[in-house]
Amino acid sequence: MTVLSVNVNKIAVLRNSRGGAEPDVVRAARTCLDAGAHGITVHPRPDARHIRADDVLALAALTREYGVEFNLEGNPFAPPRPGYPGFLALCEQVRPAQATLVPDSDAQLTSDHGFDFARDADALSPLVASLKALGCRISLFADAHLDPGRCSIARAADCGADRVELYTGPYAESFACPDGAAMLQRFAAAAARARAAGLGVNAGHDLSQDNLGAFLAAVPEVMEVSIGHALIGEALYEGLATTVRRYLDIIAGTR
Numbered sequence: 001m002t003v004l005s006v007n008v009n010k011i012a013v014l015r016n017s018r019g020g021a022e023p024d025v026v027r028a029a030r031t032c033l034d035a036g037a038h039g040i041t042v043h044p045r046p047d048a049r050h051i052r053a054d055d056v057l058a059l060a061a062l063t064r065e066y067g068v069e070f071n072l073e074g075n076p077f078a079p080p081r082p083g084y085p086g087f088l089a090l091c092e093q094v095r096p097a098q099a100t101l102v103p104d105s106d107a108q109l110t111s112d113h114g115f116d117f118a119r120d121a122d123a124l125s126p127l128v129a130s131l132k133a134l135g136c137r138i139s140l141f142a143d144a145h146l147d148p149g150r151c152s153i154a155r156a157a158d159c160g161a162d163r164v165e166l167y168t169g170p171y172a173e174s175f176a177c178p179d180g181a182a183m184l185q186r187f188a189a190a191a192a193r194a195r196a197a198g199l200g201v202n203a204g205h206d207l208s209q210d211n212l213g214a215f216l217a218a219v220p221e222v223m224e225v226s227i228g229h230a231l232i233g234e235a236l237y238e239g240l241a242t243t244v245r246r247y248l249d250i251i252a253g254t255r
């Protein structure tokens with residue numbers, strides 16, 4: 001069974017554009033959970049462009065109330081700054097069920113690559129151990145579209161991680177293009193290598209109602225998808241609860 005964690009970053013983008021409290025991130029997350037979503041994801045950025053530290057606390061309380069997974073994403077190496085206490089400090093405060101570590105920098109528009117485990121493993125290992133001591137499951141954002149030599153996904157296990165999250169941006173980009181089938185094969189092979197190394201497999205970034213079904217059909221190991229940008233955009237036309245239910249139907253149709 002693949003679970004759906006809805007990323008509500010984009011609700012906060014809209015709210016912050018006017019500086020008030022609407023649209024309400026917690027109400028949106030509650031609507032998703034009432035519609036059947038299995039969990040909530042956020043990725044607070046150090047520049048607080050969308051989700052802020054106070055949102056993280058409020059969503060942690062909400063997910064506790066519902067007894068569902070809270071997935072907190074972020075770069076553990078980004079230093080704290082006013083308004084952003086740092087990823088580890090946030091995890092210490094709210095103890096998310098899952099912490100997804102992502103190697104993004106401030107200047108990035110969005111997450112656009114996974115860890116280079118050959119280079120980053122030594123720095124990641126103690127962080128993973130600290131976060132696991134807080135009771136978090138640890139997932140590491142990973143490239144799946146690169147050649148195995150350049151994408152040593154199995155090495156996430158050497159860092160002590162429980163799972164990897166396959167960065168699906170390149171899949172979404174290639175969807176419906178001539179190289180789409182070959183790209184899917186890369187993802188299926190990367191997922192199989194991760195499973196063989198004892199890792200669970202999550203997936204996310206630019207997944208949508210259009211491309212999710214084909215992905216899950218080709219990569220059967222996926223335990224969780226986190227979806228935000230497309231889902232919140234589609235909800236403008238279809239309503240948030242209906243959109244969440246459509247994603248759940250897509251998942252059910254592939255399982």
Ligand SMILES: CC(=O)[C@@H](O)[C@H](O)COP(=O)(O)O
Nearest residue numbers: 009043073102110111204205
């Ligand atoms: C980790 C990841 O894939 C990102 O998709 C992220 O959670 C989205 O972040 P933004 O909403 O800031 O683009």
Ligand SMILES: NCC(=O)COP(=O)(O)O
Nearest residue numbers: 007204205206226228229
């Ligand atoms: N981990 C991916 C995520 O949370 C959502 O990514 P996107 O759907 O906003 O691209």
